[in-house]
Amino acid sequence: MSTRWLDDTEMTAWVRLAAVLELLPGVLDSQLRRDAELTHYEYYVLAMLSEAPKRTLRMTALAQRTNATLPRLSHVVKRLEDRGLVERFPCPEDARATNARLTAPGWKKIKATAPGHVETVRQHVIDVLTPEQISQLAAITGAILESVDPDGNLSAVYRR
Amino acid sequence: MSTRWLDDTEMTAWVRLAAVLELLPGVLDSQLRRDAELTHYEYYVLAMLSEAPKRTLRMTALAQRTNATLPRLSHVVKRLEDRGLVERFPCPEDARATNARLTAPGWKKIKATAPGHVETVRQHVIDVLTPEQISQLAAITGAILESVDPDGNLSAVYRR
DNA sequence: GCATGATGGTTGTAGCTACAACCATTAGGA
DNA sequence: TCCTAATGGTTGTAGCTACAACCATCATGC
Numbered sequence: 001m002s003t004r005w006l007d008d009t010e011m012t013a014w015v016r017l018a019a020v021l022e023l024l025p026g027v028l029d030s031q032l033r034r035d036a037e038l039t040h041y042e043y044y045v046l047a048m049l050s051e052a053p054k055r056t057l058r059m060t061a062l063a064q065r066t067n068a069t070l071p072r073l074s075h076v077v078k079r080l081e082d083r084g085l086v087e088r089f090p091c092p093e094d095a096r097a098t099n100a101r102l103t104a105p106g107w108k109k110i111k112a113t114a115p116g117h118v119e120t121v122r123q124h125v126i127d128v129l130t131p132e133q134i135s136q137l138a139a140i141t142g143a144i145l146e147s148v149d150p151d152g153n154l155s156a157v158y159r160r
Numbered sequence: 161m162s163t164r165w166l167d168d169t170e171m172t173a174w175v176r177l178a179a180v181l182e183l184l185p186g187v188l189d190s191q192l193r194r195d196a197e198l199t200h201y202e203y204y205v206l207a208m209l210s211e212a213p214k215r216t217l218r219m220t221a222l223a224q225r226t227n228a229t230l231p232r233l234s235h236v237v238k239r240l241e242d243r244g245l246v247e248r249f250p251c252p253e254d255a256r257a258t259n260a261r262l263t264a265p266g267w268k269k270i271k272a273t274a275p276g277h278v279e280t281v282r283q284h285v286i287d288v289l290t291p292e293q294i295s296q297l298a299a300i301t302g303a304i305l306e307s308v309d310p311d312g313n314l315s316a317v318y319r320r
Numbered sequence: 321g322c323a324t325g326a327t328g329g330t331t332g333t334a335g336c337t338a339c340a341a342c343c344a345t346t347a348g349g350a
Numbered sequence: 351t352c353c354t355a356a357t358g359g360t361t362g363t364a365g366c367t368a369c370a371a372c373c374a375t376c377a378t379g380c
Contacts, residue, residue: 003275010286013294016301021185022227023308067182074360096345096358115163126170128303134173136296141176143288148183234330256328256375
């Protein structure tokens with residue numbers, strides 16, 4: 001079976017997407033590390049908790065919302081717990097499960113950090129695109145996510 | 161100064177892009193690790209060398225083409241050298257510089273690996289998009305790269 | 321010539337992630 | 351009532367990346 005290579009247009013799109021994949025996370029990480037001593041992933045964990053009812057989520061649900069595996073989340077939450085930004089406690093309804101809850105310092109942290117982070121996202125993504133392009137980007141990334149994660153095991157959030 | 165928060169459309173686009181940033185690299189990495197014992201970044205290094213004249217590039221040029229910092233590249237090339245896929249030698253014109261060259265086994269490796277990798281890229285990105293969306297993606301990622309890397313210090317490749 | 325700064329690259333190390341192994345609890349049958 | 355499989359989560363460890371420190375060479379001005 002012969003390979004279907006990429007044509008020029010496809011190659012341009014892919015090479016640029018690959019570059020974004022490589023560079024953008026670093027930009028987000030370094031702003032957050034500099035201003036808040038958080039990685040982008042840690043920020044996302046705090047942000048998802050801050051929007052949840054009672055600022056509490058089960059580990060599995062939190063992993064799904066943050067597009068991560070459970071082992072990764074477990075390590076990250078432990079570190080956040082050591083820093084006093086999050087606390088864990090056993091789930092009353094299911095003894096297997098663990099709940100993660102944002103603490104008061106965690107809430108203050110995310111409140112203080114959000115504006116700078118949103119500004120960074122605007123600067124490098126949103127504000128460099130036209131409104132049409134923003135809609136296009138949502139459709140394109142939606143299609144990619146469908147194929148990367150067809151069952152929505154991770155990232156339930158991106159579905160409308 | 162008050163924060164300009166994201167509206168619904170902007171938020172959808174950003175959340176999905178963030179999910180792609182988190183999930184797609186893992187998909188690419190695991191295919192390559194499974195089929196060729198290479199990370200996506202290592203693959204890219206070999207691929208850029210394979211397209212260069214004499215399959216040779218200076219470390220700085222290679223770092224630029226692969227969107228990486230020099231320290232990162234240096235570590236990766238050392239590992240590839242240990243595996244016999246790449247070799248390094250001092251640059252004749254500038255004694256400060258180092259050239260990296262693809263070896264014969266490295267050439268065979270990239271030749272054998274490329275079809276499977278292209279297939280993965282097609283499956284998860286190219287083939288899930290319409291031709292219009294592929295053009296849109298190139299424009300969108302181009303704009304993002306302009307802001308992330310305005311001087312083209314990294315990633316000179318994405319420029320037309 | 322020879323300082324001084326810029327350029328090109330390597331190395332050491334701390335910290336995060338992936339993967340696999342593992343344990344506890346729950347659910348579903350027979 | 352067990353037995354088994356599935357679910358929910360944690361832990362250990364190897365391996366990669368980021369950051370800073372470092373060294374050598376080149377270029378410039380005087």
